Amino acid sequence: MSTIAIEDAIAKVGMWAGRPLRFERIAAGITNLNWRITLSDPQEIYFLKIHGPGTESFIDRDVAHEAAIKAGDAGIAPRLLFYDAADGIEVYEYLHGFRSCGVLETQHPTIRENIVRAYKTVHATQTLSVVKDGFAQLDQHLNRLRRMGAELPRDFEEMLWQRRRAEAAIRAAGMDLVACFNDGYVSNYMYNDDLEVKIIDWEYAANNDPYWDLTMFSWENFYTDSQSRRELIEIYDGAYREDIAARVHLYVGVASIVWGLWATYQSLTSSIPFDFGKYADLIFARGRMAMAVPEWERALVTV
Template sequence: MMMKPLGSAAHAMEETIETVIRDAPLFEGGRDVVYGPVSGGISNENWRVKRKDGSGDWFVKVPGNGTEMFIDRDAAMDASRKAAAAGLGPRVHDDLAHRGVEINDFLPDRRASTHSDFADIENCRAAISAYRTMHALPALGLTKTVFDMIDEHAQQVAELGGRKYREDAWLRLNTQLAREAIDASGVDLVASFNDPMPGNFMIGEDGSIMLIDYEYASMNDRCYDLGIWFGEMFFTPERELELIEAYFGEVRPEIISRVTVHKALADVKWSLWSMVQLEVSRLDFDFHKYGMWKKMRARSIMEAPDWATHLRRL
């Protein structure tokens, strides 16, 4: 990672992080620090800030342009603090929290996972352990189910005059069918992570996993957390059954259905999120391609012959 001294900003995002460094008491006005970008995020501007003498090493998250539309920074800090207290996440520093900037201890003894890491069942079991810890956290200050997220993004796309998918009405119809089925069966609210990008799983040398990036965390159905993770990791049906058993201690048809339905809903949510980001983000990322992929995978689940069966047995 290329680290730069304060005062060498070459573009707007570097100017922003330099302002943060000067303003945060933790960094003492930028004395003896260097900074560099951390790759992998698609919402915010992420940075590593270090003291040259090695006495401090931090991860700094600067809110991405427009993210205030769908991220409650106070709620994110609440989740981060509770996760840190449980040993699930890194230490949180409150400097500039009032401006939405999150500062954590960097985790140099851990590495961000990749999709290939989760081909190993032991890494999957470590992640299940992390999810159990997450779901047992004290109640978070924000309740936001996948349906709340979908409604929010749909309204934002409309307000921004953003692009709509050709199948928009069809997706909305199937989302409503899922909403009615889940409402009838009851929502199992727990403290949920909601954002299982591989880079958010930090693997230690002992094989344990810590979670980072709690900005999408909320009280949500636990099966959403499992469903979105299964989809993100492209698990086979056989691996999904293994992990359902690892989490619940058993495999029942209604659990499989609940996870499957939430997997489809997660893709609907992120496909709409992508259309919002396409309008507001300044990150160099192909949000259109990402959204189309999510939309097509949601269709693949909702168009399958067993979709109606899944809805009936929730």
């Protein structure tokens, strides 16, 4: 799919027909083009997203649309106001007073708690039409890269062996499947002066184990020590559980492979001026670290 020009995208939005407005590019996001739309009479502000070229090859736009609506209905995301699937246009309510988190902000105890509780809200109230747990996400990326003949790390078969061990242990323990965000990229969390939180960009959403979301949040925001992990589990479940801590540790290893493969694919296809290859190397290294410590072996028998 080629990317529609912003002027043409605006013309598609019927609620803006004949109304004077201005548009401003928002320099954020990795795969899409984002714009702030300001109408002058009366003044209203909206957020417009144009799907990035080629993103349909790794994003299920139908389930992303479903997730955007349901997350908005749950009150933890902006409401979707307009959607054009053919040209890849989405218009959302503008989150006045909200700004994107960095890792420093997600360390704030209130913001951290509100993010975890937002996840708990959507997990407890929503399901989606597609199931894609972390292992299925990994296989999707891997199969695509193998078809492309992509070069993978020299120790990748060892990493896959560890993935199979983790999958066997987790599937034997069982998992619930609920609507999950499946991402965790830090700027997808937004907060205001009252430290209220919204979670944006539900593009990778699908039914999954809710502890995958907890893992992705801890992994992306460097809640990696045992005390931080304990605190996240206590916020989410009300009490600490060793089996959940073990599950989260195993998911750190698996998620590192998932996102290392994602970054590898981006390094081969993306036109964005970012060194995705080096990013992939760093993510794979985090996976090796999770698998190399004694906690990995303990997790396999504790989950």
